[in-house]
Every structure is written in C-alpha cells, then in structure tokens.
Amino acid sequence: MTAKRGAILIVDDEEVIRRLLHQKLSSEGYRCQEAGNAEQALEKLKGGAIELVILDIKMPGKSGTELLPEIKVKYPDTAVIMATAIADASIAIGCMKEGAYDYVTKPFNLDEVSLSVNRALEKRRLELENRDYQQHLEQKVEEQANKIRASFFNAITALAYALEAKDVYTSGHSQRVTEVSVAIAKELGLPKESLEKIRLTGLVHDIGKIGVRESVLNKPGSLTEEEYEHIKLHSETGEHILNPIVEDEEILKAVRHHHERYDGQGYPDGLKGEQIPQLARIIAVADTFDAMTSERPYRKAMSKEVACAEVERCRGTQFDPEAADAFLEVWKLASKTA
Numbered sequence: 001m002t003a004k005r006g007a008i009l010i011v012d013d014e015e016v017i018r019r020l021l022h023q024k025l026s027s028e029g030y031r032c033q034e035a036g037n038a039e040q041a042l043e044k045l046k047g048g049a050i051e052l053v054i055l056d057i058k059m060p061g062k063s064g065t066e067l068l069p070e071i072k073v074k075y076p077d078t079a080v081i082m083a084t085a086i087a088d089a090s091i092a093i094g095c096m097k098e099g100a101y102d103y104v105t106k107p108f109n110l111d112e113v114s115l116s117v118n119r120a121l122e123k124r125r126l127e128l129e130n131r132d133y134q135q136h137l138e139q140k141v142e143e144q145a146n147k148i149r150a151s152f153f154n155a156i157t158a159l160a161y162a163l164e165a166k167d168v169y170t171s172g173h174s175q176r177v178t179e180v181s182v183a184i185a186k187e188l189g190l191p192k193e194s195l196e197k198i199r200l201t202g203l204v205h206d207i208g209k210i211g212v213r214e215s216v217l218n219k220p221g222s223l224t225e226e227e228y229e230h231i232k233l234h235s236e237t238g239e240h241i242l243n244p245i246v247e248d249e250e251i252l253k254a255v256r257h258h259h260e261r262y263d264g265q266g267y268p269d270g271l272k273g274e275q276i277p278q279l280a281r282i283i284a285v286a287d288t289f290d291a292m293t294s295e296r297p298y299r300k301a302m303s304k305e306v307a308c309a310e311v312e313r314c315r316g317t318q319f320d321p322e323a324a325d326a327f328l329e330v331w332k333l334a335s336k337t338a
C-alpha cells in the first residue's frame with residue numbers, strides 16, 4: 001500500500017481520460033477527485049485542500065486557459081499542470097507564462113504524467129516550506145529586535161535610577177523632563193523615531209551628574225564658581241558615560257548639548273541657534289521648566305504660571321523660539337483640560 005501523497009483534481013470533459021488519470025495516480029498513492037468542466041472544478045477547489053490540478057485546455061464552456069488565471073488568483077498555492085493535444089503545445093507553453101507549472105500532451109504517456117505531477121508537487125512543497133521559513137525568520141528577527149530594544153531601554157532606565165539614588169533632589173526629574181519633552185516634540189510634529197530618541201534622552205540627560213561630587217550635587221546653598229564649573233561638566237561626562245552603550249549619535253549629542261542656550265551663551269560648546277541639535281533644544285525647555293518648578297533646599301519652587309512666563313520671556317535668548325512656543329501651547333492645552 002502506497003502512502004497518501006497529495007490531493008489532485010483532474011479536470012477534463014472526457015470521462016475516459018479522467019478515469020485513466022485517476023486510476024494511474026490513485027495507484028501511486030495520490031488522492032484524486034474529478035471535474036468534467038470549469039464550474040465543477042471551481043466547486044471542488046472551494047472544498048479546499050487541492051494541491052494540484054491537471055487541467056485540460058480544450059473544454060466546452062470555460063476553457064482551461066480561461067480557468068487557469070482564476071485558479072492562480074483564488075488558490076495561488078495550487079500547482080497546475082495543463083493537459084493538451086500535441087497540436088496545441090504552443091498554447092500550453094503560453095499557460096506556463098500564466099503560472100502553470102508544466103504541461104502534458106495527449107495521448108498521455110502515463111509515466112510522464114506521473115513524473116510531472118511528482119515534480120510539481122515537490123516544487124510546491126519546497127516553495128511553501130521556503131515561504132514559511134521566511135515568515136518565521138521575519139517574525140524571529142522582529143522578536144529579537146524587540147528584546148534588544150527592551151533591554152537597551154531597561155539599561156538606560158537603570159542608569160537613570162542610579163543617578164536618582166545619588167541625587168535625591170532630582171528624583172523624578174528625568175521622568176518629568178521626558179514626559180514634557182515628548183509632548184513638545186509631538187506638538188512640533190516630529191516623527192515617531194524622534195519621539196523614541198527624545199524619550200531615551202530625557203531619561204538620561206543628566207546622567208553625567210553621577211560624576212559630580214555629592215557635596216556639590218546636594219549642597220543646600222548657592223554654589224561657588226569652582227563648584228558651578230564642576231557641575232557644568234555633567235553634560236560632557238554624560239555623553240562619555242553613554243558612548244559605549246548608545247550608538248545613536250543624535251541621543252549622545254542631545255545629552256551633550258542640553259545646556260546650550262539659543263543665544264550661544266550656554267555650555268559646554270557655546271553653540272548657537274540651529275547649531276544646537278533640535279532634541280537638545282527641546283530638552284532644554286523641559287529641563288529648565290522642571291528645575292524652576294521643583295523645590296530645592298536653598299529655594300522654594302516657582303509656581304508653574306511664573307515658570308511659564310519665564311519660558312516666554314526667554315524665548316529666542318535662552319530657548320529656541322519654536323520649542324518654547326510648542327511648550328507654551330502644550331501647557332495651555334494641559335491647563336485647559338486640568
């Protein structure tokens with residue numbers, strides 16, 4: 001007993017021919033069905049699970065050449081072998097351009113038919129396997145990329161926590177700066193990738209403060225000039241700390257330049273206007289706003305309204321006017337819904 005091999009539909013208007021093929025292919029273990037015309041063939045195909053069709057070209061009603069494209073559209077995974085009289089071989093060859101796998105000529109050499117069926121089914125199996133593999137591979141790559149993205153984000157978050165553990169007064173600062181920066185970026189209509197970058201930058205923009213002496217970082221009073229110079233190093237230190245784990249140049253530069261001022265009076269490089277990376281210009285607004293509205297041991301928190309007026313006053317000097325306007329717009333909308 002031969003093992004079950006594949007489901008074949010034999011489409012021919014001549015019953016004798018259908019029987020002949022049916023007998024031969026069944027004896028080889030194929031599961032065969034028959035259809036005497038195109039309509040019957042479509043009906044059988046609808047039942048599903050047909051892997052291969054042997055399709056007679058000349059049939060009363062809809063011909064095999066007319067049925068072929070319909071099968072290819074509706075059942076693209078079904079292999080088709082055209083059956084034709086020798087005189088019509090050129091038509092059969094044309095059918096192969098339309099997606100038929102092969103053609104066999106009448107009168108049939110049954111062994112040849114069997115060989116062609118075997119080859120067509122093998123080719124179909126390989127194609128399906130290959131497609132499955134590709135789809136599986138794409139899914140695997142996607143999953144892997146998501147895992148890498150997540151662990152990168154976790155590493156960044158851990159760094160932000162490390163800073164917060166050291167700098168008690170800025171606890172929650174990075175998170176708030178992130179939220180406000182993302183809102184500004186959205187208001188400016190920045191693309192999704194930029195939002196992702198600004199989210200990461202917000203979390204770690206002050207990471208360089210890990211390198212600042214605790215006595216300076218948590219000093220309950222105003223800073224000496226030396227202490228202020230020391231604290232100013234944090235933006236460069238931040239870039240240096242992140243360099244081994246962050247490949248994205250935009251994020252590194254946003255961290256380095258988040259204390260630049262639009263008028264060129266900031267640090268570390270005194271960049272001016274559009275020389276300052278846009279992400280840094282956005283972070284600068286959110287960062288300053290949050291600093292102004294947070295309680296410090298040496299001063300009270302400014303009210304949000306006063307801080308907003310300050311952002312407006314410094315638009316074009318300290319802040320990029322576009323980023324400042326977007327911030328004010330976000331603020332206006334937020335206070336309306338509050």
Ligand SMILES: [Fe+2]
Binds near residue numbers: 258259
């Ligand atoms: Fe900072």
